Amino acid sequence: MDITELCSNRREALTELWVNRFFATYPLDSKGFMRTKRDRFANPVGETTRMAAGILFDAVIGMDADSATVKQALHDLIWIRAVQDMPPSKAVGALYLLKEILRSEVLPECLKPERSGFSVLNDYLAMESRLDTLGLMALDMYSEARERVFRIRVEEVKRSQSQVIRLAKLRREQAESAPETENRGVEE
């Protein structure tokens, strides 16, 4: 049994543990709602997290995963957390909470003597590396999200003043095209 099979057999339990770790980054009083309200429009943070965790888990354990789907899932997850008033480590680092779960739930299985002749430990390490890759991708996405927020703030100011800017430009054009009047100086 390879590592992918080993993990996919326990997919539901392992992703649930991971999702609960994500939810644990929010206040305790909100966890119940996030966990139990299974409606993507009534509980978008909870359900986006859950959906993303499933897709990312498959990618980490080495299932055939469409890279665009994986990227989108990670993007959806990180772009929510990027504006939720948490430090970057918490926004992105929650991905790594899967390591602790894998180490306590899957690693002991890999270290069993009957598996010693197989490459399962190497596969396990490769699996952790894939999670590291997701972490790096998440870092890029987090910083892209923050840059978007800053750009949005600037653009909002411009939009809210659009007619004043237009008026000011017109005034300047008028001033520049107006003929110089004589005797404007004060020297005389």
Place this chain on the structure above:
Amino acid sequence: MAKMPTPEELLAVTPASFPKEGWMDTKPDFHPGSFCYPAKTEILKGLGFENAHDWAPDNEDWELPENWEDIIHNSLQDALNKHRSLKVFMDCCVRCGACADKCHFFIGTNDPKNMPVLRAELLRSVYRKDFTTAGRLLGKIAGARKLDKSIIKEWFIYFYQCTECRRCSLFCPYGIDTAEITVIVRQMLLDLGLGIHWIMNSVNDCNRTGNHLGVQPHSMREIVEFLCDDIETITGIRVDPPWNEKGHEVIFITPSGDYFADPGIYTFMGYLMLFHEIGLDYTLSTYASEGGNFGSFVSFDVAKKLNAKMYAEAERLGVKWILGGECGHMWRVVNQYMATYNGPTPPNMEVPVSPITGTVFKNAAATKMVHIAEFTADLIKHNKLNLRPERNNHIITTWHDSCNPARAMGLLEEPRYILRHVCNNFVEMPEHTIREETFCCGSGSGLNAEEIMDQRLRGGFPRANALRYVHDTKGVNWMGCVCALDRAALPPLVDYWVPGVTVSGLHELVANALVMKGEIPRTMDLRQEDLPFPDEDPAASEEA
């Protein structure tokens, strides 16, 4: 070597991470981005708030007046005397939790103090301590707590994280109106000299010039002339709106964002084109130059003052009724408060009758004020407009029910009726996110300040999430709305969550489809972007 924390320790997510203290003792955190900038002292003083003072939200000491506890006590006592509703709201909540998960701020932040029940409890706990026997005797056991300075800070954070959208009220079996509670707490904070710049500066401008943006009469006229130039470029028709003229049938009043900011200006151009086309006997006013009312977000008294100019100008100019533009909270003020604030209507005003169709707007018999969506829907119903919806064929639009028109005046069908006549592709967002249950843009009630953009983005996430769904599954690339704050707040929201969707007012789409008598063949839309489906050029077809 120093001990490094594990990732779990760093992120503080041990499986049983129980909070160290209960909600009453959890103090709010102030850091840039978590609060709006404070109102300027001279502005508050000018508006008559006598305890105005210099302070900063992220300073430990807010330099409250010495007798701050008495001020709050008296302010709450006044509010309870004046608003029987507040007393009922304070006493009748049974903590059933129906509202708890209905607030977009709770859904987007997952902060329990954004549950409407808990937000109200921030005030209710103080009310219990000071105004109920059980609270006085039993304290915490009865859900009461003694007022301290950290509670003032908590109010400032959380009552400026409510957009007064009233979605929670819809689900409350008692109809507790959190928006009213929020306004009253903001009023109490103002009594201590604590307000936010974005709201109070707009209130000050409105008090001085008639509009939130402080646009003076000559500038307003100049800006509108720009828009008339644009209309001429697009249609070949010169529109010349009357200004401050007496003797017309109607005065048109709209939020200043419509003639000042993108993309509201396109909606404003739409109004002008429509009025020109139907030959409406109307005037604009540089005094009643604002339909919105930022005062209504913080104080009933200020709201009343800012609202007064509508009837005053209607009386001065001798109009029969008021036609109101696409605004959100303006319509809550009109429908729920205006008659009490500044009624009865001036004697020259009459029950509105459409001069084009003869329809009597009995629903506006009390206020004498008709929403432009009602007016235009009636024109379409009576076949008074020549519309070419094909011009909007590149648009697949959805409809965002702006909170106040939807929940405070039941304006649900009229915009949809119009939209279906001016756009061939209209898609609804999922149920429970539209109509009465619509999700707020996340920036209402004066919270569209740029410094809290993160808060706005997470508060608007439930709205954006529903939009994203129809964008992904139905190809929606446009979202219409009837609220100037929406038109300001939704573009950044969409830019972050659902890039590729354009936000506009309803009458921008109407005017794009409107065939005006004598116009040139349209090749561009109101934004002066090329129309993918331009009008046929008659000269070209003759040559062919």
